[in-house]
Amino acid sequence: PWEISIEGEVEKPIKLSMEEISEMFVSEERIYRLRCVEGWSMVIPWLGFSLSKLLDKAKPNNKAKFCDWIS
Numbered sequence: 001p002w003e004i005s006i007e008g009e010v011e012k013p014i015k016l017s018m019e020e021i022s023e024m025f026v027s028e029e030r031i032y033r034l035r036c037v038e039g040w041s042m043v044i045p046w047l048g049f050s051l052s053k054l055l056d057k058a059k060p061n062n063k064a065k066f067c068d069w070i071s
Contacts, residue, residue, distance in 0.1 A: 006055065009064035014057055024057075025049040 004021065007013040016024070032044040055067065 004054075006058040009061050011059035011061060012057070021054070025053055 002018045003015055004018075005013075005015045027047050027049055030046045032046060033041065034044065035041045051067075
């Protein structure tokens with residue numbers, strides 16, 4: 001029963017369940033490749049959507065400076 005709430009310096013505060021989010025946004029696959037100057041590297045698969053798409057639903061105003069995660 002996870003929910004995400006976007007509130008504060010936004011025009012449209014919203015509260016969405018994980019089910020609503022998965023229906024609202026199409027997941028995309030990405031591959032991130034990290035290479036270090038010390039010689040190691042990693043390939044990291046990622047599946048999800050851009051956080052900006054979720055924040056755009058709440059329409060942050062000009063006073064909004066950061067996004068805080070509270071669990």
